[in-house]
Amino acid sequence: MKHRLSLLILSLLLFTGCITEDVATDTRRGNFETLWQLFDERYCFFDYKAEEYGLDWRKVYEDYAVRVDEQMTEEQLFEVLSELCSELRDGHVNLVTPYGTSRYGAWFDDYPANYSDTLERCYLGRTEEYRSSGALKYKILPDNVGYVRCSSFENNFGDGTLHEMMRYLALCNGLILDIRNNGGGMLTAAEKLASLFVNEKTLAGYIMHKTGPAHAAFSAPEPLYVEPFEGLRWQKPVVVLVNRRTYSAANSFTMYLKGMPHVTILGDYTGGGSGMPLMSELPNGWSVRFSACPMLDRYGNHTELGIAPDVEADITSEDFQRSIDTLIETARTMLKQ
Numbered sequence: 001m002k003h004r005l006s007l008l009i010l011s012l013l014l015f016t017g018c019i020t021e022d023v024a025t026d027t028r029r030g031n032f033e034t035l036w037q038l039f040d041e042r043y044c045f046f047d048y049k050a051e052e053y054g055l056d057w058r059k060v061y062e063d064y065a066v067r068v069d070e071q072m073t074e075e076q077l078f079e080v081l082s083e084l085c086s087e088l089r090d091g092h093v094n095l096v097t098p099y100g101t102s103r104y105g106a107w108f109d110d111y112p113a114n115y116s117d118t119l120e121r122c123y124l125g126r127t128e129e130y131r132s133s134g135a136l137k138y139k140i141l142p143d144n145v146g147y148v149r150c151s152s153f154e155n156n157f158g159d160g161t162l163h164e165m166m167r168y169l170a171l172c173n174g175l176i177l178d179i180r181n182n183g184g185g186m187l188t189a190a191e192k193l194a195s196l197f198v199n200e201k202t203l204a205g206y207i208m209h210k211t212g213p214a215h216a217a218f219s220a221p222e223p224l225y226v227e228p229f230e231g232l233r234w235q236k237p238v239v240v241l242v243n244r245r246t247y248s249a250a251n252s253f254t255m256y257l258k259g260m261p262h263v264t265i266l267g268d269y270t271g272g273g274s275g276m277p278l279m280s281e282l283p284n285g286w287s288v289r290f291s292a293c294p295m296l297d298r299y300g301n302h303t304e305l306g307i308a309p310d311v312e313a314d315i316t317s318e319d320f321q322r323s324i325d326t327l328i329e330t331a332r333t334m335l336k337q
Contacts, residue, residue, distance in 0.1 A: 140169065205255055268312065
C-alpha cells in the first residue's frame with residue numbers, strides 16, 4: 001500500500017506540473033516554471049502544431065530549463081522566456097515586460113508584404129475623393145467597381161455607417177474589399193461586416209473551450225453563425241484582398257466569407273491567429289497573452305496557420321514602380337469578367 005501511494009504521488013508530480021514546493025515562485029526559475037506550466041495547461045494548439053511542424057513541448061522544457069539560473073539578470077530572463085514563447089509560432093503569444101514585449105513575427109516577416117499605403121493612396125485619391133467612417137474608406141473606381149478599404153476591426157461598425165456604404169456602392173458592378181494589413185480586433189466587428197454578404201443565418205465556423213489541463217481537453221465544437229445585416233446587403237460578386245498581415249479577427253472574417261458562391265479570396269495566405277487570446281500574469285508581474293480557445297472553419301479545419309486564397313497574387317516589382325497595385329488590378333479584371 002505504501003509503495004502504491006509513493007507511485008501515485010510521483011505520478012501526480014510528473015503530470016500535474018513542474019513547479020514543486022522547493023521552487024519559490026518569484027525567482028528566475030519560478031517564473032520560468034510558471035510560464036511553461038501556464039502554457040502547458042491552457043494553450044490550445046499543442047496537438048495541432050505537433051502535427052504541423054513537430055512541436056514537442058516537453059523537449060522545449062528540457063531545452064530551456066538548463067538556460068535559467070538565479071544569477072541571470074531580469075533582461076536575460078526576458079530574452080530566454082521570449083525565445084520560449086516563439087517556439088509556439090503564434091502571433092497571439094506575447095510576454096509584456098519593462099524590457100519590451102516578445103512577439104513572433106515570422107508569420108509575416110518571411111513573406112512578401114503585398115500591400116503599400118502609397119499604392120492605396122493612388123487608388124483612393126485625395127481626402128475629398130473618398131468617403132471615410134472609422135476604419136472604413138470607400139469609393140467608386142472609374143470602371144464602376146466599388147473599393148472598400150477596411151484597415152482594422154478594433155471598433156465595431158454602426159448600422160447606419162454600413163447601410164450608407166451599401167447605398168452609396170449599390171450601383172457598382174462588383175466590389176473589392178481590401179483587408180490587407182488588418183491585424184484584427186473585435187470578433188463582433190468582423191461578424192458585423194460579414195453580415196453584409198449573407199441573406200440568411202449562415203454557419204461560419206466553430207469554437208472550442210479548454211475543459212482541463214490536458215493538451216487535448218476541449219469541449220465539443222460550438223457553432224458560430226453570421227446573421228444577415230438588417231439593411232442593404234451586397235448581392236453581387238466581391239473579391240476580398242488578403243495578405244500575411246491579415247490576422248486574428250481579420251483571419252476570422254476571411255474564414256466567414258471563404259467558400260461563399262459570390263466571394264473570391266485573392267492574394268496570399270492570411271496570417272492566421274485563430275485562437276481566442278487570454279491574459280495572465282507571472283509571479284514577478286510580467287503579463288502573458290496566449291491563445292486559449294481554438295476556432296475552426298465551417299468544415300472543422302484549423303485556420304491558426306492561415307487561410308489559403310482562392311486565387312494567389314503578389315504585387316510585382318514592375319507594377320509597384322508604375323504605382324499599380326497588382327492585387328487591385330487583378331480583382332478589377334476578375335469582376336469585369
